[in-house]
Structure formats: structure tokens, C-alpha cells
Amino acid sequence: MAVPDKQPIDEEKNDDPNDDTRSIQMEFEKTLTSRVTEAFQRVKTLDPVVTMILSMVLLGSVSALADLQYVAVYLMGPPFLWSPETVGLYSGVTDVTAALLSVICTVLIIKCDERRKAKALTDQNATKHSQANLYTRQMNLLITVFAVSIIMLMVNRSVVGVAYRFQLPTANILIYIASIPRLTKSFLVPIIRTMLSISIHSSKQGFMQSIAAFVSRIGLLISFTALPAIYAGTVLTFPGTVFIIVVIIMLITLIIDLVLPLVMKKQNSKLKDDDELNNIHNVKEVEEGEETKSDNIPNYFGDTF
Secondary structure, eight states, X not given: OOOOOOHHHHHHHHHHHHHHHHHHHHHHHHHHHHHHHHHHHHHHTSOHHHHHHHHHHHHHHHHTSOOHHXXXXXXXXXXXXXXXXXXXXXXXXXXXXXXXXXXXXXXXXXXXXXXXXXXXXXXXXXXXXXXXXXXHHHHHHHHHHHHHHHHHHHHHHHHHHHGGGSOTTXXXXXXXXXXXXXXXXXXXXXXXXXXXXXXXXXXXXXXXXXXXXXXXXXXXXXXXXXXXXXXXXXXXXXXXXXXXXXXXXXXHHHHHHHHHHHHHHHHHHHHHHHXXXXXXXXXXXXXXXXXXXXXXXXXXXXXXX
């Protein structure tokens, strides 16, 4: 009696796992592509103010949020020759102090906003125009604080970048002086998050905050990889190159921050014009409705008698 050949069945069994793996990979790629495409489509339709704030998040994450990855090596080199313990103490003291100042600044901003909101609510004649003015004042306050923080950090990076050209103890004195404007580093994150929060509708808060966190992580990734590489490539010729690049990025961030009020003014004027057009159309519709009713009255009496 001949034994049936089971080799084709075995081959089919061996091919099934590979097919399943490929199908899973294809489904994953399709899902990922669709999600990324959907996210980009949403980003394209964002308000110009929100787009500018997200660009500030990216540039601020690259230039301002993290600097120890290249500053530590810079301070351990000549002419400073700091020990790792000294660098850690310098970073720890300045970061903790900056965090405390950030908390104080955030509390003060919240209290100022609460007073303004309470004043607006007690005003019985509060209109949509006054609410827009309140939003503008809040944004102007945040923009001013952000600009001051960026300028202080630019001073910090500039002084640290040129300190290596001096001999001790002048070089160390410059580093200690530059640590004072460095204390404003922690102001950036709460200010940008607040600007983003009051610029978008409550229904989109979760999505936009997720986008902002993703953009911030991209900026930190660039900062942790590109800036140390730039310092390593220029340490023998001009160690301050990385600080110049960081200052240029901060300058671009500052320009975007200062241009933001102009964009807001343009958007507000556009919304005001749209509201006026809507009011004109509503008045015309009401007048046309009243004319239609008055025309129907004689016809009604004529038909009745």
C-alpha cells in the first residue's frame, strides 16, 4: 500500500506563519501611514498663531531647555578644568533655583489672570470685543515674559561662549555671572504651554498638547545629538561655535515671539470684519422677513373680504 506524500501539506503549514507576519506588517504600515497623514493634515489646517507657537516649542527645545550635554564638556576643558563634581554642583544649584523661580512666576501669572477674569465677569457690559481684548492682554503678557527669558538665555550663552578666551580666575567669574540669566530657563515651558492653551478651543486641548509634547521631544532629540556633535567638531578650532549657533536659534525664536502680536492683530481684525458681515446679513434677513409679512397682510384681508 502506497504512503501518501505529506510534503505539500508541510510546506503549506510552513508558509502560513510568514504570510501572517507579512500581513501584520502591512496592516501596521498602513495604519501608521494613515495616522501620520491625518496628523499632518490637521497641522496644515491650524491657526497661524498656533503654528507659530509650535515652532517656538521646537526651537526652544533645541536651544534653551537642555545645555548640559555640551556645557559640561566645555567646562571640564581648558582654561576652566572643572571637575565632574563641580560641574554637577553648578548644574544642580542653577536648575533647582530656576525651577523655584519658574513656580513663583507661574503663580504670579495665574493670579494676574484670575484678577483680570474676575474684573471682566463683574462688568455687566462685557461683550465679545472685551473678551477678545482680555485674550490679547493675556497673550501680550506671556509674550513679554517669554521674550525677556529668551534674551536672558542669549546673554547666558554668549558670555559662556566667550569665557574660554580669558584666563583664570576671570573665566570662572564670567561663568558664575552667566549663571544668573540662566535661571530663566525654566520659564519657557509653562509660558509656551499657557500660550498654546488659551489660543485653542477646549475640544482640541488634548490633541494640541500631544502635538506640542511630540514637537518638544523632537527638539530635545536634535539638541542631544546635533549640538554635542557640533562642539566635538569645532572644539580644537573655535570652542564657542556651538554657543553661537544656539544664540542664532534663540534669536529666531525671539523674532517669532515678537511677530506673534502682529499676527494676532491681523487675525482679530479679520474675525471682526467677519462678525460685522454676519451682523449685516442678519439685519438684512430680518428686514426682508418683516417686508414679507407686511406684504402678506393686504393679501390676507383681500382674500377674506
